[in-house]
Amino acid sequence: MYDNLREFYKSNITRDYEFRIEALKKLRDEIIKYRDKINEALYKDLGKSDFESEISEVSFSLIEINYLIKNLKKLMKNKNVSTSIINFRSKSYIKYEPHGLVLIISPWNYPFNLSIVPLAGAIAAGNVAVIKTSSSSKYTSLIIEEIILNIFSEDFVKVEKGDIGVNERVMNEKYDFIFFTGGKVTGKKVYEKAALDLTPIVLELGGKSPCIVDDNIDLKVAANRIVWGKFLNCGQTCVAVDYILCKRSIYQELYKELLRALEEFYGKDIMNSKDYGKIVNVKEYNRLINILIKEKQELICSREDLKIAPHIFLASFDSPSMKEEIFGPILPIILYDDIDDVIEELNKKDVSLALYVFSKNKNFVNKVMKNISFGGGCVNDTIVHLSNPNLPFGGNGESGFGKYHGKYSFYTFSRSKSILDKNYFPEIMLRYPPKKDKVSIIRKLMK
Template identity: 45%
Template structure:
């Protein structure tokens, strides 16, 4: 380990100890303190919005509209929802008490874990850092934020905004790359929330296990889009194109590949072509507002996945700006390289199926995806897909919008992740549920005390029916 790395490790150790000391003052636990923190965060986001937009433009070439729709606006909506409901969520939840424990009352108290680590990715670098932070603060924790090194402009803005808004002993930002990530994972946190790829997620879980630290892993995978013959094909194509090519396909829940029923395939692909040209033009003619691939490494990886495949639509690339046009690949084999990994780019492989059970079997044989999308007008098909396949979440007759709500949780299953967040799920994720029984003293049931006998056994059996 170099001197620089050792100094960085010492700084991180010092930061975690400082936050733990601050947490132990109990200041972060009151409703008043939590609400004040959320209000400060909201004001900070509004104040820094222009800088956030500039950073998103620099890192990903996002337009101001897309930046608000997919990052800033969603974060503010989540923040306001949490503020509205926080007092209720913090209240002790009374539960029924068994007769055998009479006289007493039982309740569940939500308490913060303590000092938590939030590691965020580069594809939605602002929103996927802020939304977990909202849940962590609402639950009463101190937080260490680690933005992605792949989106340095946004990382710098987040650091500046957080340092201006919160004391370091409460919320702090650690910038850097692999060395900083490793140093952070050597620390004992009370909870780790990670969003990113499967391989790094496995490393996070392994390091967390050394300290028995609970984790939420928001990962990814190859999310299928199934188009069945009874679907409204033109509308389905429009919604597929929106979900697939938003942020140049760099969305963890983007439709990764298309499974379309053979008898409607040609018609459906014509609609896909129509909507791509209507939304994005031909090739890369709308370069100024079209997002770029995050870096050269991922640009080359996606470009290689296209090579050797039959390009039906798109295929244009611009190395100087790291942009790849919306691309559709026809007659793709399930054994093709592009079907062996998550694409995370604006490329849609097309596969066909004869009947819906064939599509079910295709998805079932693969790791459980983070999302699944089904376009159909047949309620029996809808029921079969939702009941027979396991996946994190998804939509029927639309794409990706299931994560854009605070009213239900979002998360993966199996290799696509564990745990969930958004709205109350975020509060619950960053809270330990402490079960408590308060026993009253005016009566002490003698049945449970030794010596035992047949009469006591008879009474106990009656209580525990």
């Protein structure tokens, strides 16, 4: 089905620096030209405000593209490494080459960002690409396709839209690399398909990302940052705060500050706030409402508008909201007295994609960081670790594997070849037979 892309890749055009840099610049310039239409599409799909779309989708993508444009020449250079004494008079280096035909499967929650940022990495590394967008973000998918068709041949980048039938058709093809962002259930199916062809794959999944709050904090600032990170995109963020672990002694104060921040950010009538998004579709809306019903919460919602107000409540590790990733505007708070109990409990659970800790106590922070595994996170903030292109982003264990952003996107979408280039002189006979009396010499050299 994608023979044209494979033929284009075999022409070696995409391996040239000039082709890659020109493609990245075209992508950047077209996004800038289309940014108002992108924001409009994101509003239709997810109710995102222009401001939210800019910071989390459009500008985020441009930052990544600009990083690759600025650093591409350096990234493409062979990386020299040291050579052992055994290989005297030789040089060693790592050469990076593209995988070939890359499949990028993007989700609906950040449909522009999570299509374009991986695509930029694939282009920078010299690949050709197929992007499979989500059928739940149909307006953004149309804009992505329009942008790509304006600047690239379908022999180079192909956008596939549609539902399960398109998914099956796309997944029936063989690829040289697969990059998947989405839920765990679908991710496992994609992983199984990749395994059949031994196709290398990156899985960017999710999980229940905790936010640990100590009693030694700036309550107002902490509440601002937690509310922003949780209710951005109406909570439909893979690295959103899934639940809070709050020191019992400050619960009442923190709860008041969370409510204060909500009102300051979204107003008293949050359901009609232009800065507050909506749930992507009826299926997700019903799933979230079901969680709230099980939690016996008073529902503040509108099925017609697919809106659910923020719901913040006390919970326990056994509560219905703690059974699965929430992925919506529901924020359980679990109280604790001793951080050692928290660490013990979290280490029983799947490794989360993110973890956040709020504390002015460095020993407290270091204890958390040392003893809990997670993909990435922040101290005294939420989500913003994604915005630094110098930090690799990705999961760990059940939250996925593989890293990208900045230079890590280039390396992820590249194959590394290890090369040792040896001089003809001198010809050291020690390695050749006969072996007699050579063992002691080898042992000394290999120390």
